[in-house]
Amino acid sequence: MDLGHRVEVLSGPPDPQLDADIPVHRVPSLDLYNPADPFRLPKLHELKRMANLYEWLNVSTMGFPEPFLFGFQAYHFLQQNGHRYDVIHDNQSLSYGLWALSRRWPTLATIHHPITVDRKIAVRAERYFWRKLKQLRWYSFIHMQKRVARTLSRILTVSQCAREDIRNDFGIPRERFRIVPNGINTAIFHPRPDVPRENNRIIVTNSADTPLKGLAYLLEAVAALRSRRPVQLVVIGQPKPNGPIERLVRKLDLADHVTFTGRISDAAFVRQYARASMAVVPSVYEGFGLPAGEAMACGVPVITTTGGALPEVVGDAGILVPPRDSAALVAAIEDLLDHPDKAAAMGQQGYQRVQAHFTWQRAAEKTIAVYREVIDDHRRP
Numbered sequence: 108m109d110l111g112h113r114v115e116v117l118s119g120p121p122d123p124q125l126d127a128d129i130p131v132h133r134v135p136s137l138d139l140y141n142p143a144d145p146f147r148l149p150k151l152h153e154l155k156r157m158a159n160l161y162e163w164l165n166v167s168t169m170g171f172p173e174p175f176l177f178g179f180q181a182y183h184f185l186q187q188n189g190h191r192y193d194v195i196h197d198n199q200s201l202s203y204g205l206w207a208l209s210r211r212w213p214t215l216a217t218i219h220h221p222i223t224v225d226r227k228i229a230v231r232a233e234r235y236f237w238r239k240l241k242q243l244r245w246y247s248f249i250h251m252q253k254r255v256a257r258t259l260s261r262i263l264t265v266s267q268c269a270r271e272d273i274r275n276d277f278g279i280p281r282e283r284f285r286i287v288p289n290g291i292n293t294a295i296f297h298p299r300p301d302v303p304r305e306n307n308r309i310i311v312t313n314s315a316d317t318p319l320k321g322l323a324y325l326l327e328a329v330a331a332l333r334s335r336r337p338v339q340l341v342v343i344g345q346p347k348p349n350g351p352i353e354r355l356v357r358k359l360d361l362a363d364h365v366t367f368t369g370r371i372s373d374a375a376f377v378r379q380y381a382r383a384s385m386a387v388v389p390s391v392y393e394g395f396g397l398p399a400g401e402a403m404a405c406g407v408p409v410i411t412t413t414g415g416a417l418p419e420v421v422g423d424a425g426i427l428v429p430p431r432d433s434a435a436l437v438a439a440i441e442d443l444l445d446h447p448d449k450a451a452a453m454g455q456q457g458y459q460r461v462q463a464h465f466t467w468q469r470a471a472e473k474t475i476a477v478y479r480e481v482i483d484d485h486r487r488p
Contacts, residue, residue, distance in 0.1 A: 110471055115192070117184060119177045134180035135159075136173075139166050169244045175251060178202020185212070194478045201252035209259060213485035215477065217263040217287075218256065220394020220415065222249055223276040225319055228391060232318035253277050260484045261477055265289050266416030269394040285477045288420075290467030291400045295373045298406035298458065302381035307336050307444060310383035310407070312343040312398035316350045321389035321412065321430060323355055328436035330359040336444065338364060341379055345369040380405035385443050385450060388417065391430045396420045400465050403457030408450040410439045420465075424456035 115130045116123060120138040125131060137149055137159050146166065154160045158176060165172035182204035185195065189212055197205050197216040208214055226246040233239045256262060256277050262284050264270050270284045309329070313322045325340070332338045345367050346352035356365055368379070380386065386402035388411035393399075396417040402409050409425035411417045418427055426442065428435035443450040 110475060112475065117181055119173060119180070132184060134177060134184065136176070136180075137162050139163070140173075169241050171245050171248055174200045174202050174248045175204075176202075178204025178206075181205070182207050194481055196474075196478075199252075201255045203251060203255060206255045206258050213478075213481045214259060215261040215263060215481045216256065216259055217265075218269070218273050218277075219265055219289075220269045220392070221273045221276040222246065222252065224272065224392050224415075228319045229317075259283070261285060261481050263287050263474065263477060265395040266419045268416035268419060272394075272415075285473075285480075287470055287473040287477070288465055289395045289397055289400065290470035291397075291404045291461050291465045293404055293461065293466055296377060296380070296401045296404040299377060299381035302378055304384055305339075305382050306384060307338045308341065308382060308384050309338060309440065310341045310343065310379055310386050310402070311389065312386075312401070316347045316352050319391050321391045321414070322352060324431055324433045325387055325389040325436060326352070326355055326359060326361060326365070327433035328440065329364055330361055331433065331437050332440060333361070333364050336441075338440075340365045341383065342367045343371065343376060343379065377405060380407050383407055385410060385440065387436065387440070388412070389430075389436060390414050390417065393417050393420075399425070400461055403454075404461040404465075406454040406458045408443055408453040409457055410436065410443065421457070422460055424460045425453060 115132065116125060117132045117134065119134050119136050120141065122133070123131065135158070137153060139146055139162065149159065149163050154163060158179060162172050162176055177200045179202070185208055189208070193213065195208055195212050195214040197214065199216065199218055201216055201218070205214065205216065226242065226249060229242045229246070230239050233242060257279055260283060262273070262279060264273060264284055264286060265288050267286060270281070270286060273279065274281055274284065311322065311325060313320045322342070329338055329340050342365065356362060371379070380402060386398070386407045386409050388396060388399045388409065390396065390412060392415040394416055396411065396415070399409050399411050399417060399420050403421070403424060409421055411421055411425055411427060412430040413427050414430040421427065426439045428439050
């Protein structure tokens with residue numbers, strides 16, 4: 108909007124956190140993933156609506172119907188209101204409803220990274236065959252996403268790595284892609300020189316029980332370090348009760364060395380960054396790596412893996428180690444703890460890199476250029 112364009116958002120749950128002057132249109136939903144009442148039993152009158160019945164039956168059989176249903180609801184909304192908009196920008200629902208809309212309006216989609224990678228890692232992480240089948244059922248929407256993505260004239264993605272992986276897994280020609288790196292909200296994530304850093308304090312932002320995020324390897328590294336240093340790991344997130352991460356913390360006897368914050372405010376989040384000696388991003392794969400960028404924006408030295416696009420984000424402003432390698436994490440963490448001057452210089456390098464390459468201003472300018480391409484494509488006979 109600051110660049111002279113009007114933006115409206117069509118959203119399912121959870122509600123997006125947007126500025127007050129951006130209109131948000133919420134589509135109907137049973138909201139079965141609401142943390143306040145997860146997997147609730149719908150009332151009978153709710154199930155009289157066909158979309159609600161479809162949603163409940165799919166969730167009850169371990170599916171994930173939200174991408175399909177969101178597209179269905181978006182199609183009906185835009186049938187009535189589409190004349191108000193010049194372009195439709197989908198954020199990776201890639202539903203059949205989007206395909207139908209693209210036949211009438213200029214339409215593009217952002218694919219942050221190929222969900223096929225999530226599926227592969229999730230299936231591999233399960234020990235039992237029936238659990239592998241459960242994961243395959245959950246990710247069954249990917250077939251729809253592949254089919255719809257192939258029909259769009261332009262696809263935005265956030266890195267060269269993501270582009271190549273999406274191109275290979277989805278079968279989309281390279282020339283349809285445009286790379287627009289994610290923006291970092293530097294109004295929120297910025298250095299706090301008034302907050303002193305604490306020695307031996309490590310921070311990680313993590314969907315704790317998601318194998319893709321690699322937290323288990325960092326926990327193993329902390330376990331190896333604790334006999335030599337009084338390390339403390341702060342995890343911005345919360346694991347599932349008695350899930351794999353909680354069990355690993357108990358197995359490694361790390362209760363005194365690991366703190367899970369749960370959900371915290373942005374102000375508290377930035378304060379946690381300011382207190383940390385370093386941030387570690389142990390992901391097996393990232394299509395971009397927002398936690399690395401946010402840490403860099405706060406002037407925190409970063410250790411991350413070479414998984415996916417993380418090297419594109421960090422560049423030479425951080426330490427890169429192989430994914431799934433606890434020993435390499437140990438060596439990198441000790442290197443920064445032993446050389447505080449190096450850590451401070453790295454934090455400053457990361458801050459400068461974000462300011463040069465990953466602001467929302469730059470992301471918005473590049474996105475607008477792609478909108479113009481899509482509108483021109485649509486107008487051609």
